[in-house]
Amino acid sequence: MNGDPAMSLHVRRALPPSLPETADVAVRISASQGYEQSSLGRAAAAWAQFQVHISGRMEAPSATGCTAPSRAERKAQERAQILQRENRRKTLKLVARILKKSERERTAEDVAELRRHEDTVRELCTRQLRRSVLKRKHEEVFDNVEDLRRKVSQLAEAIRGARHLVVYTGAGISTAASIPDYRGPNGLWTQLQKGRSVSTSDLSEAEPTLTHMSIRMLHKEKLVQHVVSQNCDGLHVRSGLPRSALSELHGNMFIEVCTLCSPAREYVRLFDVTERTALRKHGTGRRCVHCGAELRDTIVHFGERGTLEQPLNWKGAIEAAAKADAILCLGSSLKVLKKYACLWCMNRPADKRPKLYIVNLQWTPKDDLATLKIHAKCDDVMRLLMEELDIQVSSYVKAEDPIFNLATPLRPGEENSHTRKVISPSAGPEDCVSGVNEKPLSTAVKGGWFGRGYSKGRRKKKTST
Numbered sequence: 307m308n309g310d311p312a313m314s315l316h317v318r319r320a321l322p323p324s325l326p327e328t329a330d331v332a333v334r335i336s337a338s339q340g341y342e343q344s345s346l347g348r349a350a351a352a353w354a355q356f357q358v359h360i361s362g363r364m365e366a367p368s369a370t371g372c373t374a375p376s377r378a379e380r381k382a383q384e385r386a387q388i389l390q391r392e393n394r395r396k397t398l399k400l401v402a403r404i405l406k407k408s409e410r411e412r413t414a415e416d417v418a419e420l421r422r423h424e425d426t427v428r429e430l431c432t433r434q435l436r437r438s439v440l441k442r443k444h445e446e447v448f449d450n451v452e453d454l455r456r457k458v459s460q461l462a463e464a465i466r467g468a469r470h471l472v473v474y475t476g477a478g479i480s481t482a483a484s485i486p487d488y489r490g491p492n493g494l495w496t497q498l499q500k501g502r503s504v505s506t507s508d509l510s511e512a513e514p515t516l517t518h519m520s521i522r523m524l525h526k527e528k529l530v531q532h533v534v535s536q537n538c539d540g541l542h543v544r545s546g547l548p549r550s551a552l553s554e555l556h557g558n559m560f561i562e563v564c565t566l567c568s569p570a571r572e573y574v575r576l577f578d579v580t581e582r583t584a585l586r587k588h589g590t591g592r593r594c595v596h597c598g599a600e601l602r603d604t605i606v607h608f609g610e611r612g613t614l615e616q617p618l619n620w621k622g623a624i625e626a627a628a629k630a631d632a633i634l635c636l637g638s639s640l641k642v643l644k645k646y647a648c649l650w651c652m653n654r655p656a657d658k659r660p661k662l663y664i665v666n667l668q669w670t671p672k673d674d675l676a677t678l679k680i681h682a683k684c685d686d687v688m689r690l691l692m693e694e695l696d697i698q699v700s701s702y703v704k705a706e707d708p709i710f711n712l713a714t715p716l717r718p719g720e721e722n723s724h725t726r727k728v729i730s731p732s733a734g735p736e737d738c739v740s741g742v743n744e745k746p747l748s749t750a751v752k753g754g755w756f757g758r759g760y761s762k763g764r765r766k767k768k769t770s771t
């Protein structure tokens with residue numbers, strides 16, 4: 307190791323070319339000593355020595371009043387920093403390798419190294435701890451049967467006692483409708499973060515779940531006053547929940563609007579209107595019957611600000627939060643919702659805020675503030691809850707889906723304006739008329755709001771359709 311060539315090259319390059327050979331030699335010796343001892347402290351000592359060696363020659367001109375470091379000095383400093391970082395990296399690697407061994411496997415030399423680099427050991431342990439906390443936050447946890455029953459009866463008690471209960475829902479309530487959630491282990495977001503492509507079945511085939519139907523019943527029984535949803539799947543509307551009691555903060559895939567008409571004119575359709583839309587590209591290709599302007603979808607993508615009055619209904623959401631004395635969060639990671647301070651009455655002192663009840667399999671950033679956290683699937687909780695409250699939940703009947711009354715039929719000539727499946731009151735969804743010669747399934751998988759646009763700026767190249 308004595309006089310490591312790479313090392314002395316480093317140092318020699320660091321010297322101003324005008325320095326005599328003696329300085330070079332002195333530096334090479336002291337630096338190589340530091341290198342041999344392979345310790346951060348020693349490297350620093352070597353650097354200090356190096357400074358002393360060159361100072362006699364380098365600082366001579368400064369007597370004349372020139373104090374700014376020369377280019378050569380700056381270079382020397384930079385190189386010494388590189389050297390320091392390199393040593394640091396080596397120490398980290400060494401300590402990490404030793405820490406991986408079980409205590410029995412460690413040699414006396416290993417133990418001595420750990421003792422020598424106590425700070426590094428501490429740092430690596432902290433990093434490890436942080437990693438495992440992060441990992442735990444992504445894990446799905448299930449309460450055992452007893453805990454679940456006890457917690458649900460506590461929740462039922464809270465619901466009976468609440469004056470103004472608001473429900474916040476996320477993708478977790480629609481997983482039973484075969485719509486993947488976002489941040490669960492197989493969620494859309496998780497998959498995209500891992501660089502995987504996302505394929506889903508046609509979302510128009512999804513139907514309201516037991517959770518959607520239960521929420522609608524709770525509203526009918528006046529136990530829930532308002533529902534704020536992050537979901538664009540339109541299932542709350544289709545469960546029969548009145549739209550006045552609903553804020554769909556990120557839009558509804560079945561609704562397109564004309565924003566030139568005043569007030570904005572809504573067109574509810576029986577198919578996913580977002581086939582051609584994406585981030586900052588909302589035109590659906592169809593036109594307003596009244597003014598002829600192009601219609602737009604209502605989806606709010608990551609990075610966009612939702613300005614539409616409906617179906618977003620921010621006014622309703624804010625008013626509901628202001629009146630709420632209890633908030634029930636169902637199937638949401640709350641990572642997006644938590645950013646809307648007005649939904650949590652954060653301007654009030656902690657003890658004046660609504661009580662928080664959370665049902666989610668994973669950790670949420672509001673867990674610490676929650677009165678109750680239930681780790682279970684939403685449908686399982688709602689089934690038990692409705693039993694506890696003694697409320698009958700009618701199952702979803704397609705023929706009674708309110709979307710058929712809300713929908714505006716397409717104008718003649720517009721039937722070919724999309725290739726998505728059309729919901730029909732009969733048993734199964736039917737292919738749209740235009741689907742005969744085209745490939746509705748392949749476009750469905752590419753997705754408008756769901757597959758392509760909803761992810762954070764990760765857009766596939768434009769399709770020519």
Ligand SMILES: [Zn+2]
Binds near residue numbers: 565566596597
């Ligand atoms: Zn219009």
